[in-house]
Amino acid sequence: MDFEPRYTAEQETFRTEVQDWLRDNIPGGIQHPADSIDLTYEQYQLRRELGRRLGDKGWLWPTAPQEYGGGGLTIDHSVVLEEEIDNYNLSLPPYYDSGGRLGGNSILVWGSEEQKQEFLPKIFKGEIRTWQLLTEPEAGSDLANAKTAARRDGDDYVINGQKVYVGSAHGSDYMWTITCTDPEGDRHQNLSWFMVPSNLPGISVFPMDLLSSAGESGAGSGVKNIVYFDNVRVPARNLIGGENEGWKVATTHLELEHGTGGRIGRNWIVDRLFDYCKSNNRRGETLSKDPDVRERLVDIYIDAEIGRLFQLRNYWMRHSGANVTYEGPQASYFRKQSGLRVATGILDILGPAALTKDEQWGAGEGNFESNQRAAIIALHPGGTTDIQKVIMARRIGIGRQQRERAGALA
Amino acid sequence: MDLALNEEQEMLKAAVRRFVDTEYPKETLLELSATGQSAPSEPWQRLAGTGWLGIIIPTEYGGEGGSYTDAGVLFEELGRGPVPGPHLSSAALGALTILEAGTTDQKRSLLPDLASGRRTVALAITEADYQWDESDVQTLATASGDGYRISGTKVYVYDAASATDLICAVRTENRQHVGLVIIPADAPGVSIRRLEGFAWNLAEIRLDAVQIAPSAILGATFGGGWDALERAVASSIPLLCAFQVGGSQQVYEMSVDYSRTRIQFGTPIGRFQRVQDHIINLVNELDAARWTTYEALWKLDSERDAADSIHLAKAVSSAAYYNACNHAHEVHAGVGSTTEYGLTLHTTASRTLYQFLGDPKFHRRRLADALGL
Missing domain, CATH: 2.40.110.10 (Butyryl-CoA Dehydrogenase, subunit A, domain 2)
Structure with a gap:
C-alpha cells in the first residue's frame, strides 16, 4: 500500500519542469477573490489564457487521451501537476469548466469518432469552456x-x-x-x-x-x-x-459528478482557518490555545482528513480501474455534510466575524464569510445529500435483487 | 500511489478469513464469550500453530518479520469474528513492548515463545484512576532481597484472564520512574478476577507483594520503561484499529444481508429509506475507520512521522466500531438483541475497545498536541 505517488527520478525531473513552467507561465496579477462572484472578466481571461497554455502542453487534462488533445500522462504525472498547481491556490482547470471533467468523458465514451475529433481537442486543450x-x-x-x-x-x-x-x-x-x-x-x-x-x-x-x-x-x-x-x-x-439514448450518456458524467473522480489537493478553507487560529489572539492568548477552539479545530481536522482520504481513494480507484460501487456518492455525501460541519465549527470559533466581509471586522479577508454561505448552498449541486444516499443504497444493493452498476467511465 | 493490498497480503487475508470461518464459527464465539476462556482453547491452539502470532516479530527472534500492514490484514480479519484474544495483547502490544523495552537477552528468551504462542502476555497498565497516562501508575516496586516486591491493583486489564504472563507498569519506590516488569500470571501473590457484565475480556489484577528477580525488569532498569511502552502502544494502535475495522465490516455485511432478507410490510426492509439511512451511516463510519487506519499503517511501514495519523485513526476507529454496532442494532431491532444472533458479540467488543489504549477524547487531545495546537 502506498498513499503517495512514487516519485521516480523521471518524475522529479518532471516536477522541476512543471515548477519552472508554472513560474514562467502563470500570468502576473492572477488573484483569488474570496467569493468567485468577484472574479472580474479580466481575471477570468487571465485564467483562460493559463488554461490554453496548459492545454498546449497537455497539462490541462493530463490523463485525457493524447489522440484527442489530452496529455496522455500517467496518474503519477497528473498527481505532480495537481500538487504543483495547488501550491498557487489554483486547480486544473484554473476556472469553472464542466467540459473536461464531466461532459468530455461522456463524449469519450459515447461519441462517434467524428464527434470525438470535433469536440474533445477543443475541450482538452482549453480552447473552449x-x-x-x-x-x-x-x-x-x-x-x-x-x-x-x-x-x-x-x-x-x-x-x-x-x-x-x-x-x-x-x-x-x-x-x-x-x-x-x-x-x-x-x-x-x-x-x-x-x-x-x-x-x-x-x-x-x-x-x-x-x-x-x-x-x-x-x-x-x-x-x-x-x-x-x-x-x-x-x-x-x-x-x-x-x-x-441520452440517459445512458448522462450516466457517465453523473457518475463523475457524484464524486467518483476523486480529487487530490488541500482543503483551502481548513488550512486558512488553522493559520488564522495560530496567528491571531483573543484576550491576549493565541486563539488555537483556547481549549474550546482546540476542540473545534480537531473536529474540523478529522472531518477534513476523512474527506481527503475518501477523495484520494476515489482518485486512485478511478485511475487504477478498481471496481467502483458506492464510493462516488459516498465521497460526495461526506463532502457536503462535513463541509457544513466545518462551517459550523468556523462559526463557533470566530463568532460574528465569520459572517461579514467587512475589512475591519470580518475575519480572513472575506473567505470565512463566503464559506458560511457556500457550505449551506453546496448541499444540493450535483445531487442533494438525499440523492447521494439513494444512489449509495442502490449501489450497495440494499433491498433490491440486483445491485445498480456504476456509470461507464472512459 | 497504490491503495491495494499486495498479492501476499491478499493471500493472507483469504487464509485468515477461511481460518476464522472454520475455527471460530458463531457457536464457538458464543461459547468462548460465555466462559471467558478464550485461551487456551482448541481454536486458539490452532491459531498459535499458524505462526501468525509472530507476524510482526523479527525473524531473528522466531517471528515472520512482517510489516505493520501485513499485521493489519491479520487483525482486521480476526476482528470480523470478533476473535477473542490475547492475540492483539500478545502478538502486537506485548511483542512490540519487549522489542522497545527489553534487553537482547529478554528478546531472545521471550519473543520466540510469543511467536509460537507458547507464552502470551497482557499489558497491565491502568489502575483505579483510569487513564493511559504515566501519572496514574501507582503500583509500587519496592527493593526486597536481590529483587523487588510488586504491590498494587491493576484494573480494566484487557486479556489478563487468558495470558500466561503480565507486563506491568510499576512505579519505583522513590516515585521517579515508571518501569515495566514481566510477571507470570500464576506467580504467588497474583490474583486475577474477571470483570463481569458488558465488559469484553477485562479483569482486575491484584499484585500482593509479588517477588520478582531483577531479570524480570524489561530493559534491566526502570528508567525509560514508560517511554518504551508509549512507543509500543503507539505502533500497536493502528493494529487495534484494524481489528475495529474488521468488526465494523462484519456488522455492515450482517446489516446489508438482513435488510435484503427481512420482510416487513410485505417487502425487504432495505427498501425503506429510513433503514437505508442506518446502513449508509454505518458504511461511512466503516470507511472512515478503514482509510485512516490504512494510512497510519502505511506511515509506520514507510517510517514517516505517524503520530498524527495514529491518534486520528484511533479516535475515528473507536467511534466507528461503536457507532457501526449502534446502526446495526437499528437495522436488526429485536433479532439483533438476541445472544444467539451474534451481533451482540460485536456490540460488546466495541464498547471495551472504544476505551482500550485511549478513548476518542484522549486521542483527540493528543492529536491537537501533534498538530501543534
Missing part, C-alpha cells in the same frame, strides 16, 4: 423528468425549454444538455444529449440572484443562470450517443 445544462424547474432531483424539448427537423433538432442553476459568470462556448425527444416515450428512454454552441440564435442567459453559487472542488463558478431555448436549431451531428 463548456457549461452543463441539466436541472429544470420540474427536473431537479428527478433529472430524468427533463421536459426541454428537442424535435427533429431536417438536418437539425429544434430545442425549446428552460434550464436553471447552470453555468457560471462570463459565458461559455458550448453548452451540453439533456433534452426530451419523445414526450410519450418510456422514462429514461426518451432523452437525448446534445453539444450546443452557445452563440446559436434563440439562446438567452439570465444570471440568478442566489445566496451563493457554492462551488465544487476547485474553481467556483461565480454565478448560476437561467438559460432559455427558443426554437434553437442545433445540427443533428451534435447529438451524442443517438436519439433517445
Whole structure:
C-alpha cells in the first residue's frame, strides 16, 4: 500500500519542469477573490489564457487521451501537476469548466469518432469552456423528468425549454444538455444529449440572484443562470450517443459528478482557518490555545482528513480501474455534510466575524464569510445529500435483487 | 500511489478469513464469550500453530518479520469474528513492548515463545484512576532481597484472564520512574478476577507483594520503561484499529444481508429509506475507520512521522466500531438483541475497545498536541 505517488527520478525531473513552467507561465496579477462572484472578466481571461497554455502542453487534462488533445500522462504525472498547481491556490482547470471533467468523458465514451475529433481537442486543450445544462424547474432531483424539448427537423433538432442553476459568470462556448425527444416515450428512454454552441440564435442567459453559487472542488463558478431555448436549431451531428439514448450518456458524467473522480489537493478553507487560529489572539492568548477552539479545530481536522482520504481513494480507484460501487456518492455525501460541519465549527470559533466581509471586522479577508454561505448552498449541486444516499443504497444493493452498476467511465 | 493490498497480503487475508470461518464459527464465539476462556482453547491452539502470532516479530527472534500492514490484514480479519484474544495483547502490544523495552537477552528468551504462542502476555497498565497516562501508575516496586516486591491493583486489564504472563507498569519506590516488569500470571501473590457484565475480556489484577528477580525488569532498569511502552502502544494502535475495522465490516455485511432478507410490510426492509439511512451511516463510519487506519499503517511501514495519523485513526476507529454496532442494532431491532444472533458479540467488543489504549477524547487531545495546537 502506498498513499503517495512514487516519485521516480523521471518524475522529479518532471516536477522541476512543471515548477519552472508554472513560474514562467502563470500570468502576473492572477488573484483569488474570496467569493468567485468577484472574479472580474479580466481575471477570468487571465485564467483562460493559463488554461490554453496548459492545454498546449497537455497539462490541462493530463490523463485525457493524447489522440484527442489530452496529455496522455500517467496518474503519477497528473498527481505532480495537481500538487504543483495547488501550491498557487489554483486547480486544473484554473476556472469553472464542466467540459473536461464531466461532459468530455461522456463524449469519450459515447461519441462517434467524428464527434470525438470535433469536440474533445477543443475541450482538452482549453480552447473552449463548456457549461452543463441539466436541472429544470420540474427536473431537479428527478433529472430524468427533463421536459426541454428537442424535435427533429431536417438536418437539425429544434430545442425549446428552460434550464436553471447552470453555468457560471462570463459565458461559455458550448453548452451540453439533456433534452426530451419523445414526450410519450418510456422514462429514461426518451432523452437525448446534445453539444450546443452557445452563440446559436434563440439562446438567452439570465444570471440568478442566489445566496451563493457554492462551488465544487476547485474553481467556483461565480454565478448560476437561467438559460432559455427558443426554437434553437442545433445540427443533428451534435447529438451524442443517438436519439433517445441520452440517459445512458448522462450516466457517465453523473457518475463523475457524484464524486467518483476523486480529487487530490488541500482543503483551502481548513488550512486558512488553522493559520488564522495560530496567528491571531483573543484576550491576549493565541486563539488555537483556547481549549474550546482546540476542540473545534480537531473536529474540523478529522472531518477534513476523512474527506481527503475518501477523495484520494476515489482518485486512485478511478485511475487504477478498481471496481467502483458506492464510493462516488459516498465521497460526495461526506463532502457536503462535513463541509457544513466545518462551517459550523468556523462559526463557533470566530463568532460574528465569520459572517461579514467587512475589512475591519470580518475575519480572513472575506473567505470565512463566503464559506458560511457556500457550505449551506453546496448541499444540493450535483445531487442533494438525499440523492447521494439513494444512489449509495442502490449501489450497495440494499433491498433490491440486483445491485445498480456504476456509470461507464472512459 | 497504490491503495491495494499486495498479492501476499491478499493471500493472507483469504487464509485468515477461511481460518476464522472454520475455527471460530458463531457457536464457538458464543461459547468462548460465555466462559471467558478464550485461551487456551482448541481454536486458539490452532491459531498459535499458524505462526501468525509472530507476524510482526523479527525473524531473528522466531517471528515472520512482517510489516505493520501485513499485521493489519491479520487483525482486521480476526476482528470480523470478533476473535477473542490475547492475540492483539500478545502478538502486537506485548511483542512490540519487549522489542522497545527489553534487553537482547529478554528478546531472545521471550519473543520466540510469543511467536509460537507458547507464552502470551497482557499489558497491565491502568489502575483505579483510569487513564493511559504515566501519572496514574501507582503500583509500587519496592527493593526486597536481590529483587523487588510488586504491590498494587491493576484494573480494566484487557486479556489478563487468558495470558500466561503480565507486563506491568510499576512505579519505583522513590516515585521517579515508571518501569515495566514481566510477571507470570500464576506467580504467588497474583490474583486475577474477571470483570463481569458488558465488559469484553477485562479483569482486575491484584499484585500482593509479588517477588520478582531483577531479570524480570524489561530493559534491566526502570528508567525509560514508560517511554518504551508509549512507543509500543503507539505502533500497536493502528493494529487495534484494524481489528475495529474488521468488526465494523462484519456488522455492515450482517446489516446489508438482513435488510435484503427481512420482510416487513410485505417487502425487504432495505427498501425503506429510513433503514437505508442506518446502513449508509454505518458504511461511512466503516470507511472512515478503514482509510485512516490504512494510512497510519502505511506511515509506520514507510517510517514517516505517524503520530498524527495514529491518534486520528484511533479516535475515528473507536467511534466507528461503536457507532457501526449502534446502526446495526437499528437495522436488526429485536433479532439483533438476541445472544444467539451474534451481533451482540460485536456490540460488546466495541464498547471495551472504544476505551482500550485511549478513548476518542484522549486521542483527540493528543492529536491537537501533534498538530501543534
